Structures are given as structure tokens and as C-alpha cells.
Amino acid sequence: MSFPQSYKLIGLMSGTSLDGLDIVATQFTFDAGAWNYNIEHCKTIPYSTDFENKLKTAHQLSGLDLTFLDKEIGGYFAQAVNNFCEEFHINKEEIDAIASHGHTIFHQPDKGMTLQIGCGQSIATQTGIKTINNFREKDVLLGGQGAPLVPVGDTLLLKNEADAFLNLGGFANISIPKQNNLAFDICPANIVLNAIVQAKNLDFDFDGNEGRKATINKELLSQLNAFPFYHQKAPKSLGLEWVESYIHPLLTANSYADNLGTFYAHIAHQISRVLEEHKVASIMITGGGAKNSFLIAKIKEKYSGNIILPEDDLIDFKEALIFAFLGVLNLRNENNCLAQVTGASRDSKGGNTFEP
Structure with missing residues (x-):
């Protein structure tokens, strides 16, 4: 099966430091056996104090309340993407997918569990763009740590740096x-x-x-x-x-x-x-x-x-960039979780896909 040689994705990263949502629109091209990237637009959306506190205490919520928060964050991410596309005049029809890391609430790979919230279906439905999330769970279920996932990007995008x-x-x-x-x-x-x-x-x-x-x-x-x-x-x-x-x-x-x-x-x-x-x-x-x-x-x-x-864009948005790239590999049906990195029983293609 042949795949396109060029992709445009929006990557979303919400890290444990709780400083905000990183958004990056990137063009990826595959040429002469090598991947290249170009960050076209990027922005960090700072979290309000109230929203930050919700994330900070999310691990203490009941299952029902955590489910509601999952939907709320998915909606928040979707609105952020909509505003981002409007601000930078991005044609959504040119975006192949959104790749969202989500926000980690629990990470206990020794118990076969990791949880990143930010409902993928909410993002897809409210933006009108195919969305890929939940990149870590499959690797954990295969006996891996579900982390780090960034090394595949370091290897394929940055290894000569x-x-x-x-x-x-x-x-x-x-x-x-x-x-x-x-x-x-x-x-x-x-x-x-x-x-x-x-x-x-x-x-x-x-x-x-x-x-x-x-x-x-x-x-x-x-x-x-x-x-x-x-x-x-x-x-x-x-x-x-x-x-x-x-x-x-x-x-x-x-x-x-x-x-x-x-x-x-x-x-x-x-x-x-x-x-x-x-x-x-x-x-x-x-x-x-x-x-x-x-x-x-x-x-x-x-x-x-x-x-x-490196330059500020890479310092600030590298993780969002690489999760966008993990989305590209997912679209191409290629492995994006490396067993030699995570300790899983085999390499795998992580990520769940949601259509608008």
C-alpha cells in the first residue's frame, strides 16, 4: 500500500508542569528515505488558575467526575484548536489529523495502567478534524512503560542534531x-x-x-x-x-x-x-x-x-511536534512505540482514531 509523502498535522501537548496547552501545526515530508519537518505555526495557551487546579486535583476525583472532566478537557482542546486555526488562517480541510497527547492523570505501567484524558471524540466532533490520541495505553498493555515515546521522533527527525x-x-x-x-x-x-x-x-x-x-x-x-x-x-x-x-x-x-x-x-x-x-x-x-x-x-x-x-520553537514545542509525528506514523500504519525503548513485548502502533 502506498502512502502520501507529505502530511500536515496539528499536535497537542499538555504536560505535567501544567503551564498550558502547546499547539503546533507542522508539515512533514518524506523524501529520499528521510523525514523532514517544518513548524508552520505554534502557540501555548496558558491554563487559567481554575483550570490548572482541576488538572492538579484530577487524580482525586471519583470515576464519574473524572469522566466528566475528560469530556470537558476534550472540549477545551477542541476550542483551542478552533481558535488556533482561525488566528493563523489555517484551512481545516488541509489538516490530515490532530494528534493529542492528552493530560496524564495516572501512570502506573507496573500495574498495566496509564491514563491521559482529553476526549478524542470530543476533539474530532467539535473541530471537524480526524483526531488521534491515547498513544501510550497499547504499549503498557504489551508490558512496556508507555514512555518515553519521543525517541522515535528524535531518531527520525533530529538524530543528526x-x-x-x-x-x-x-x-x-x-x-x-x-x-x-x-x-x-x-x-x-x-x-x-x-x-x-x-x-x-x-x-x-x-x-x-x-x-x-x-x-x-x-x-x-x-x-x-x-x-x-x-x-x-x-x-x-x-x-x-x-x-x-x-x-x-x-x-x-x-x-x-x-x-x-x-x-x-x-x-x-x-x-x-x-x-x-x-x-x-x-x-x-x-x-x-x-x-x-x-x-x-x-x-x-x-x-x-x-x-x-535550539531555537525557541523547538525548545517550547518539541513534544507537541513529535506527537504530531507519532500521528503521521499512525496514519501510515507504522509502529510509533519502540519496544527497545519502553520494554514492551514488541513494537506497536499506538493511538486511537476518532472521525468527526
Whole structure:
């Protein structure tokens, strides 16, 4: 069966750092055996405080209320896409599909379960565009972690840009295409930093300005670095449940300054340890943390290789871009979840498709 050589998709990403919905319209072309991409339009829609709180507490809802929230978020995503298309004069008939990551509420692959909400049928029906979502569940049911999924994009779209790729979002995760697509979550990042600075009524630590004034508690740092997860072999992944079970209890007995400064040191230590252990010569960093110059400086203190910070569009929208690409592979009936990355029993084509 032959497939088109060019696709236009809208990618949606709502991350655990809760900073908003990332939307990207991208043209993908397949030429001479290689994939290329062009980000045509992109935008982040910040969440209101009320909406952010709904997502933050969603894991505490009853099954019925969570179902209602799933529909509400699907409608929210759909309206965001409609507004995006209107703002940038995008002809919806030219869009092959919307690829939506959804918003992760639960991630417990060891129990065969992961849940990203944001009703795909609601998105498709309210936008009039075919929608693909739920990219992780099949991999989990095949015994995998359901994460990370970005490495297939790193390999097929970006592998010549750096030896490895680090995303600094809610969690720090890495992919190393040149080492058999090795990829895994390293440690929590913005999901914890953001929670700490909320004590100062801040949504996040802009450019690490709070971190620069913070202090390091050596005992707390030792406790954080001692978690068994950091010594497990890949594949492995993290979720909010792990943070609530292991990280938050350690932060209750220390000062704001100690918690913040120590967690910055913890992130830098874990990332640099992984980079040195795997002899990574160059690393491209994307995600919100890439714009935190204090965090980047802390990593540079411990890592001797070359750090690459790409243009802002790639820093801010790489995950939305790659989920759009996962949608392309789904449309072509090609595998977009790699067993060697996730630990599943086989490669698979993730994603459920909803027609308008």
C-alpha cells in the first residue's frame, strides 16, 4: 500500500508542569528515505488558575467526575484548536489529523495502567478534524512503560542534531538514538520546582531567580539521590504518583530555601550522572527547563560535554511536534512505540482514531 509523502498535522501537548496547552501545526515530508519537518505555526495557551487546579486535583476525583472532566478537557482542546486555526488562517480541510497527547492523570505501567484524558471524540466532533490520541495505553498493555515515546521522533527527525536529547519538562527524560535508542525518565524536574515556589505564590521559578538565592541541604540531597529508581536499568518511567509517594514527604521538614536549592542540585546531579555514565558528547535540551539559565548552569557545572539549546520553537514545542509525528506514523500504519525503548513485548502502533 502506498502512502502520501507529505502530511500536515496539528499536535497537542499538555504536560505535567501544567503551564498550558502547546499547539503546533507542522508539515512533514518524506523524501529520499528521510523525514523532514517544518513548524508552520505554534502557540501555548496558558491554563487559567481554575483550570490548572482541576488538572492538579484530577487524580482525586471519583470515576464519574473524572469522566466528566475528560469530556470537558476534550472540549477545551477542541476550542483551542478552533481558535488556533482561525488566528493563523489555517484551512481545516488541509489538516490530515490532530494528534493529542492528552493530560496524564495516572501512570502506573507496573500495574498495566496509564491514563491521559482529553476526549478524542470530543476533539474530532467539535473541530471537524480526524483526531488521534491515547498513544501510550497499547504499549503498557504489551508490558512496556508507555514512555518515553519521543525517541522515535528524535531518531527520525533530529538524530543528526546531537548525540542525545534531554527534555526538561515536568520530568527530565533522555533519549540517546546512537545507543540503540536508549531512552528513559531521569528524575522529576519542573513538577517539583513549580510545587516548591508556589509557597511564594509563583507559578514557576522564572530563569531560576529563586534558585540563585536558595541553599543546599547536604543531608536532604543525599536522601534524594539515594532512591532506588535512579539505579534501576532502563526501561523505566516516572509519574505524579511516584513524586507524591517519595519526593513530597522529604520536603515537609525543611525550609523553602533548602528545598529549592537542594532540588536544583538533585536534578543537576542526576542528569550529569546519566550523561557521563553513557559518555554523551553532546546533548540538545528542550522543554521549559531549557529556558532556566540557572538550571542549565548547574548542569554545566557537572557535565563536560556540549550543551545545545535550539531555537525557541523547538525548545517550547518539541513534544507537541513529535506527537504530531507519532500521528503521521499512525496514519501510515507504522509502529510509533519502540519496544527497545519502553520494554514492551514488541513494537506497536499506538493511538486511537476518532472521525468527526
